[in-house]
Amino acid sequence: MASTRALALTRALARPRLAARARASERARARAWSIATHGPWNTKPLMMTEELYAYVLGKTRESEALRALREETSALRGARMQVAPEQGALLGLLVELVDARRVVEIGTYTGYSSICMASAMRAGGVVYACDKSEESFAVARRYWDEAGVRDRVIEKNGDAKASVVELIEEHGENSFDFGFIDADKRAYMEYYEALLKLVRPGGLIVVDNVLWYGKVADQAIDDKQTVAIREFNAFVASDARVSYSMVPIGDGLSVCRKR
Numbered sequence: 486m487a488s489t490r491a492l493a494l495t496r497a498l499a500r501p502r503l504a505a506r507a508r509a510s511e512r513a514r515a516r517a518w519s520i521a522t523h524g525p526w527n528t529k530p531l532m533m534t535e536e537l538y539a540y541v542l543g544k545t546r547e548s549e550a551l552r553a554l555r556e557e558t559s560a561l562r563g564a565r566m567q568v569a570p571e572q573g574a575l576l577g578l579l580v581e582l583v584d585a586r587r588v589v590e591i592g593t594y595t596g597y598s599s600i601c602m603a604s605a606m607r608a609g610g611v612v613y614a615c616d617k618s619e620e621s622f623a624v625a626r627r628y629w630d631e632a633g634v635r636d637r638v639i640e641k642n643g644d645a646k647a648s649v650v651e652l653i654e655e656h657g658e659n660s661f662d663f664g665f666i667d668a669d670k671r672a673y674m675e676y677y678e679a680l681l682k683l684v685r686p687g688g689l690i691v692v693d694n695v696l697w698y699g700k701v702a703d704q705a706i707d708d709k710q711t712v713a714i715r716e717f718n719a720f721v722a723s724d725a726r727v728s729y730s731m732v733p734i735g736d737g738l739s740v741c742r743k744r
Contacts, residue, residue, distance in 0.1 A: 541571055542570060542571070545570045545571045545574050546574055547570050547573075547574070548600075548604070548632060550600065550628055550631040550632040550633075551570070551573065551597060551600060551601070551628075551632070553628070553631070554595060554596065554597055554600070554624075554628040554631075555567065555570065555597065557595070557624065558594075558595045558597070558624070561595065561624075563594070566592075566594045566667075567594055567595060567597050567598075568597055568598045568601075568667065568693060568735060569734075569735035569736075571734055571735060572598075572693070572734055572735040572738060573597055573598055573600075573601035574601065575732075575734060575738065576598055576601045576602050576605075576665065576691065577601040577602060577604060577605035578605070579663070579689055579691065579740070580601075580602045580605040580606060580663055581605040581606075583662055583663060583687070583688060583689055584607070584662070585602075585605075585606060585610060585662035585663040585688075585689075586606070586607075586609065586610045586611070586662055587610070587611055587613070587656070587660065587661040587662055587663075588602050588603075588606070588610070588611070588612045588613065588661065588662065588663040588664070588665070589612075589613045589615065589649065589652060589661055589663075589664045589665070589680070589683065590602065590612055590613065590614050590615060590664075590665045590667070591615050591645045591648075591649070591664070591665065591666045591667065591668045591676050591680075592615070592616060592645070592665075592666065592667035592668030592669075592693075593614040593615065593616040593621065593622070593625055594616065594618075594621050594625075594667075595621050595624040595625050595628070596614070596621075596624065596625025596626075596628050596629060597628075598665060598667065599612050599614045599625065599629070599634075599638055600628060600629065600632045600634055602663070602665070603629075603632075603634035603637040603638055604632060604634055606637060610637055611637055611638070611639055612634075612637060612638050612639070613639050613641055613648070613652060614638050614639065614640055614641060615641040615643075615645040615648045615649070615668075616640075616641075616642065616645070616668075617642065617643055617644060617645070619642065622640060622642060645668055645669075645672075645676065646672065646675055646676070646679060649676070649679040649680065649683060650679070652683055653679075653682055653683050656683075658682045658683065659682075659683075659684070659685040659686065660683065660685065661680075661683045661684045661685065661688060662684070662685060662688045662689070663684070663688055663689050663690075663691075664680035664683065664684050664688070664689070664690045664691070665690075665691050665692075665693070666680065666690070666691070666692045666693065667692075667693040667694065670694065670697070670710040670713050670714050671709055671710060671713040673692065673713060673714065673717040674713075674716070674717055674720065677690065677692070677717070677721070681726060681727075681743060684743050685743065686743050686744060687742065687743065688742070688743050689740060689741065689742055689743075690727070690741040690743065691738055691739070691740050691741070692717075692721075692738065692739040692741070693735070693736065693737070693738055694714065694736045694737060695714060695717075695718055695731060695736075695737040695738065695739045696733065696736050696737030697710070697711055697714045697736065697737070698736060700714075701714055701715050701718065718731070718739070721739055721741060724741075725744075726743065726744055727741040727742060727743055727744060728741070728742040728744060729741050729742075
């Protein structure tokens with residue numbers, strides 16, 4: 486009886502080691518495949534540990550209003566739809582770099598990204614915030630006021646594809662400086678094509694969730710949203726109409742400059 490218990494204990498203790506070896510073996514196979522397909526990794530990929538991410542957050546500029554919004558959103562359904570603070574900081578920087586006067590956001594949720602972008606604009610700039618959730622807009626409005634950007638945000642409540650068509654009809658093609666896509670993943674291609682009409686040459690189109698929590702790299706995962714993002718990523722990577730970089734920040738941002 487004692488020997489049986491000892492054997493069971495030995496097996497239980499061995500399982501984590503075996504699992505770790507299996508993961509290491511899988512990583513090694515993935516690296517070997519990548520090197521054979523894409524060339525050498527001269528710089529080893531950086532693993533974002535919780536300690537390292539805490540360091541990044543500590544060096545990320547975030548206003549009191551944004552911090553309060555992040556804390557309130559953390560208790561809401563779908564909290565992970567909110568952009569990460571470091572993504573918001575990058576969005577604001579990109580808006581500032583192109584001196585955007587007109588920005589369209591497809592997928593506003595509780596307003597974090599719209600605050601980041603509106604805060605980076607000069608007086609007179611406008612963010613057109615497109616979403617179909619009145620519940621989300623109700624939260625966003627409070628924080629637009631708290632952040633002092635309410636006069637720079639125009640709500641477009643309803644279907645985002647229809648909202649973009651309306652903006653093209655109202656302002657014309659090539660009339661916006663910046664577009665941000667963070668909505669229905671299966672509609673990314675439609676949003677992207679619509680923004681290519683709306684955004685001017687030299688303007689930016691930024692797309693969130695292009696790494697989709699790592700699912701895009703796991704070929705065993707084939708749900709509709711993951712497949713849609715994989716197909717979108719493959720398309721944009723070879724789209725000659727834009728200059729392009731996939732940035733592994735947050736859940737992945739694709740930054741496209743319309744040529």
